[in-house]
Every structure is written in structure tokens, then in C-alpha cells.
């Protein structure tokens with residue numbers, strides 16, 4: 446099943462014809478609009494058959510709705526740095542490091558601010574006119590349940606679903622959480638694809654284009670820490686809450702984006718994520 450939040454955070458389920466059926470009426474009226482995906486995850490067993498029956502109908506064309514981030518209120522976004530050998534190699538070739546860059550085994554993880562999330566009909570806003578900002582094509586993982594000390598053999602049972610995720614990155618020497626947490630630096634969606642439709646996340650193919658030109662292309666099988674290992678490692682450090690998001694790391698081909706670029710991220714079996722890049726609206730010092 447594919448689930449979205451659209452317009453003023455209405456809950457949508459994707460029908461077979463890729464139209465969006467409004468399912469907001471299935472949720473209690475006291476659920477705050479931005480908390481609707483958390484409410485779906487919390488009551489999934491009861492809601493799933495109701496959503497499946499709605500998905501057989503016809504809804505609004507996907508092109509006519511305004512997509513919000515399908516999960517705008519995780520308690521945290523945990524991201525995997527240098528989790529692909531080909532990406533590490535291009536970092537070495539790019540140079541500028543005081544030491545050789547390590548891999549995820551050295552850095553393990555970092556947090557991105559949830560306020561950096563933006564939906565598929567939004568824009569990526571560059572914060573500065575004179576600093577390089579890069580795209581990183583990634584698979585996002587949405588947690589299904591509270592998870593602590595989860596062994597890798599059980600880890601995929603803790604996944605609610607998957608989504609296209611862009612880990613937008615300001616290049617420079619500042620710490621990663623600063624460089625990757627600007628508003629609009631975590632576009633996700635337009636839909637969460639539930640885990641039952643993704644039996645093996647390592648089999649997913651990822652492609653990112655900028656203005657139609659392929660910049661990143663690869664398989665999730667190239668990750669150093671795969672999805673089960675990431676859940677194992679992160680849940681050993683901190684409690685993962687239902688709805689939390691993991692950004693699993695990018696492959697090679699990371700490159701700069703500029704105002705008016707159209708960035709498009711496609712992952713097998715998922716509606717693609719298309720974002721436009723805009724220049725800073727407010728130019729301010731930091």
C-alpha cells in the first residue's frame with residue numbers, strides 16, 4: 446500500500462490507477478493533521494483493511510494534489526554517513542579532508558532535525574549564495590514500533606515502510622547535523638510504501654537525475670551497513686519510536702545543485718520524488 450499526506454495534511458491512499466483516495470475520515474477527529482501518519486502507524490492493524498478497501502476506488506489525480514512530507518512528525522531522523530564504498534571513494538578523490546575519510550564503521554550515525562522535512566510538492570531552498578550544496582539520493586526507512594536492542598534477524602519486522610529521501614547537504618567543515626538540517630534539506634515522499642510491498646530493501650534500485658541528466662544510479666545492495674544492520678546499531682544506542690525515520694546513506698555521484706534545478710529521485714516500485722531548487726529568500730549570516 447502507498448500512503449501520503451496531501452493538501453492540509455489529509456490522509457491519502459494510492460489506488461491502482463495512481464490516483465489519491467482521501468482516507469482522512471478513518472482517523473479520529475482529535476488527531477492533529479500533522480500527526481495523522483503517526484496515528485496510522487499506531488493503529489495499523491485496525492486501519493489496514495479499511496485503507497485497502499478504499500484503495501480499490503478512484504481518487505484525485507496525483508498531479509492535482511499538494512504533497513506534504515508523508516511523515517512530517519518523527520521524533521528523530523537518524524542518518525548513515527559514508528555508508529557506501531563508492532561514495533567514500535569519490536570523497537577521497539574530491540580531497541579537501543585533513544585525513545582520509547572513514548566509513549560508517551567510524552562515524553556510525555548522526556541526527557537531522559525533523560524540521561528539515563519537506564514534501565514532494567515543496568522546494569529545496571539554498572541557504573547561502575556562496576556555498577556548495579549537494580544532493581544525496583537515499584532510501585528512507587520508517588519505523589513501525591518502539592524498538593530497542595533489535596537483533597538484525599528481527600529488524601525488518603520493525604519497519605513500517607520505505608520512501609525516497611534526499612539528504613541535502615551543505616559542504617564545509619561544520620558538523621553534519623548543522624550542514625544537513627536546514628529547512629527543506631530532507632525532502633521525502635511523495636508516498637510511504639508499506640513494508641509488505643518491499644520484501645528485500647537491498648534489491649531496490651535508486652536513480653537520481655538533475656534536469657533529466659542521471660547523476661546517481663545504484664543498488665541498495667551496495668550499502669556497507671544494510672537496513673537490518675542500521676536498525677540493529679541505532680536501536681542499540683537509542684530507543685527508536687514508531688514513525689522515526691532512518692536515512693540509509695547515498696551512493697556515488699553526489700554533486701552540486703543550483704537554483705532552478707529539477708532534482709528527481711526514483712526508487713523501484715515507489716512514486717518518484719521531484720523537487721525544484723530555489724535561491725535563498727533570506728540571505729543572512731550564521
Ligand code: MN
Pocket residue numbers: 524525526581583612692694695
Ligand atoms: Mn547522506
